[in-house]
Amino acid sequence: MLEKLIIQRTLCVPASTGTAGDGAAVARQLDAVLLDVGFSASRALLEHIGSLAPMAAMDLAATVVSAVRELVGDHVQHNAYFLGFPDEVPDTVEFWMQRLRAAVLADGGTATDGQVRDAVLSGRVNLLDLPAYGTYQHSYAELLAAHDDLISTAGDRLSVLRLGDAVEVEATRLYLALAGSSTPLGEADLALLGELAVACCDGAQPVAIPVRENRAVLNGIRLVLGRPLVGVDTTTDVLRVACQVSGGDASLAAPTRFRAFRRPERRVLLAALNDVVGARPDKLGDVARYAERWKRLGERLHPHEYDQWPHAQEVFTVARGQRRVPNLAGRAEAAIRSGAIVSAASVLSAAPGLLLRSTDRLLRLASPSQHTAVVEAITGALGSASGRVLLSLREHVANRLTPVSARVYVNRSRKVWTGPDRRSPLPADLVAELSSLIDAEISTRLPESNRPLLVDPDVLDVALPLSGKAAEGGFAVLPRGSRASVSGDLLRFFMYWRQSSRRTDYDLSVLLLDDEFHPAGQVSWTNLRGGQVVHSGDITDAIDGATEFIDVPLKTRGHYVVPQVHIYAGESFDEVAESMFGYQTRTRDQRGAPFDARTVRARSQLRGRCRIALPMVFTKDDRGWQAMWLHLYLSGRPSFNRVEDNTYTTADRVRALTRRRYLTMSYLVDRWRTRVEVRTWDGRLPDEPVTFVGIEAPEGLPDGSETFDVHRLGELIPG
Structure with a gap:
């Protein structure tokens, strides 16, 4: 349904053309239901639904509720293997011994240590086939009955739906x-x-x-x-x-x-x-x-x-190869191989975007006497290239002053791999010159406005959305490299999947790294507890859907928390019927079921073609904890992937990615300061129309205002 897609993409509810009437009761019911999933209807939306006939109001309300529940992942039942999670999760060894004893004496009784040892040594026991292992031992209703209702706090998420x-x-x-x-x-x-x-x-x-x-x-x-x-x-x-x-x-x-x-x-x-x-x-x-x-x-x-x-x-x-036609890239490559770097730059000038993407290579290969001519060619291309290419080059050169620990490569499918960085640094004066030229060009392309620019400080650390390929679909998902502050006392990761046609086992894991990116522990199906970090239990079959959780107190000893999803067996991320990852935040005293939509801060799809997903990393610095989006996938093995098998390679990738300097919204805002008045949003509504830029637009802005929330930030990238 088109209405549902529009709501999920924009948090804006299309107005109904249904029969007018008295739908006030439906509007009140909708407001209460939305609050239970962390949303609130604007006054205009509630008034609109209240002005519809009951049936028309019910149709619109049902569409709204269905859309937002899917958006935050509340349309499925998130059960946990251990009924009392996060409490009552046993020690890993204790749990395995319970399952082993049950396997040895399937007819009842208590197996001795000797019987268990003999069974294991004889090879008769497959750990993943142990009785009651990997499948839910209670219903979703029983899980809810075992937990108190969520204790609401002022920090719970509340997203506003507009009319x-x-x-x-x-x-x-x-x-x-x-x-x-x-x-x-x-x-x-x-x-x-x-x-x-x-x-x-x-x-x-x-x-x-x-x-x-x-x-x-x-x-x-x-x-x-x-x-x-x-x-x-x-x-x-x-x-x-x-x-x-x-x-x-x-x-x-x-x-x-x-x-x-x-x-x-x-x-x-x-x-x-x-x-x-x-x-x-x-x-x-x-x-x-x-x-x-x-x-x-x-x-x-x-x-x-x-x-x-x-x-x-x-x-x-x-x-068919019956005729050969040289292309521009081939002619430029021939010139480079012959050492004619200036000629190569001249050839590439016919395709400004391709020339700018080749800037680093041309400058590294050019002799000092050729630098001026190459820079002139690059300068001449700036006015013809797209804003996306200019901003990509600006971010690139900002990261070229010093060699990095590892060079990170990411393709369009978000597959990541690393290699040594053997490039020599670009001269600082050259980087400064290029940066200044690009800054000036970008500034001239930003639209002028007679309205002040009102900026929410939370949006300044959002990476410029230069490509939708650098992000997954979902709720409150930000581009790769974006950072968002994390509040509360507890992080709770959740991962849900539902297989299509064959048994599929996904494993949610967490890798902890210290301030030097050295491993400081892990929690996964092989290690249910690591200090205060707790796993909800391993599910190995998802014919009706399955969820795994991990709780990470924000007082954990790690400086970097890296949640991961490993495919142990079965269908890939783009083969399963559905898969998602997200995180919640809770205070120390909040209770409730393991999953509650009001505490969901973000939820992203998992649809990559590889076997290991690295959706995010959480970092701790002087300002506290921050969530940083990665949206990356690793090849992994066809099956049996585990967090222990890629600890050091993951640490290297996290080091390189967190130390990279991403171009963020603060860069564009700084360029705008020379063209319009820029104000900082402090929660108070302005008296005049403004252009608001932020994660979520506030209600009540004066008529004539324009808003650019997280869904529209890409529209600010100059053409």
Whole structure:
């Protein structure tokens, strides 16, 4: 349902067009239910629901409740293996001995130590097959009955739902924002864009669609619906569309099995190819990079049947290797190999984005006498490159003054690996010059406003959302590198999964590191207690869904707390029916069930292609504890992954990632200070319209104000 997707993406409830009446009772019930899951309806929203007829009000209220419960993970039952968790969790050895004795004497009685020892030595006991191990021994209702109700505190989360316009208006507004985004979207937003494109394909369209993957999603919908393609200006754009409509990867990171295309679809794709190559024959240079995919696509499009489009046929001639067309990157690479660095920079100037992405390499390879010419070429490209590329380069050079302990690589699928950093540092004066040039260019691109900029201090440590690929979908999820303060006395991690077709065992674990990133302990299914850190118990089958928890008191001895999810057996993160990770915070005296939506601070999906997930790291400094988002995955082994097996490699990655300098919202705010008045939000409502930038927009801003909450921060990235 489109309304539910809009609510989950924006925390804005589309206004109902239902029959007017008296829905005041429904509004009161909704307000109470929302409070139980950590949400509150704005006054305008409650008044709107109260003005509807009871049935219409009930329909809207049901949609709202369903949307927010899914958002925070409250739509499933989060049971725990140990009924009394976090109390009554036994010592690991004691627990295993209980299970072993039950296995040795399956018919009852008490096994002696000698009997247990003989059974283990004989190899007759599989620890994971022990009686009552890995499956719930009580119902969810019994778990709730064993716990008191949650003791509410002032620190519990309360997120406000606002009233929006009619669903058609909200859908169009969100469609235009996503389609016209200047940064790549994440998987969840791309899927939402596809849903919105179906509803909005004949309405208002964005002035420009800068990101090619977004363009492919829209054109895939348009192709199926028989609408003309938009914004196709390279051969690769056509390949992306073919991948998208075949259910494949429009980013081209993974191969696609192309479906059969209807004749009208083949004509549209071949005509688009013909127009691109006819206007710019040099565009054929892009074909060789994806030659195998073009050959597979040619088998589906039958270009030899369409002599009216000879330029389209040339694409497949190049793909088969019957004609060679050098591309820009190849010519630049040849110049670099010959030592002609200035010539390489000149060649790359035709593609400003590619030149700026090659800045570090060109400057390292250039001789001192070539530096000036290379910097001039880079300077000339700044005005033509996208703001996302400029900001990425600005962050990159800021981290190049000194060598790092390990160089971290992250691909589009969020898979991470590390290697030694053998690059020589860039000269400090060169870094300063480049930084100053980029700062000036970014400043000129920021929009001017006659309204003051009102900034919530909590948003300043949020990393600039330069790519949706650097984050998962979910609730209160921030881009990789973002930091958020953690309050309360206790962190509670939770991980839920539900298998699709075969037994699947995920394991929630925590690695503790000291201030020098040395291991200081771990808690997992192999070690249920580590000091005051407690595991809720291992679940090994999730046919109906399963949850594991870990409690970490914030007085723990570690300086870094690294929660991880390991696939011990079964389906991967993108194969299971559902999987999620999140964390709650509680005070020392709060009781309640292991999971309560009011204490959930963030929840993210787990959908990576690898076998180990590193969603976050929690760090302690002079300001207290902070949560830092990672959104990373490790390859791991096909099965039997455990926290003990990657302790030191994880520590190295955490060291490199936490010491990296990320470009945050504070950088953009500083650039804005020269253009508009910047004020700090202190909780008091202003008397005049403002542009508010923060994690969550407050209620009651003056009419004419514009708000950029966590869902809209990407719109602030200059084009």
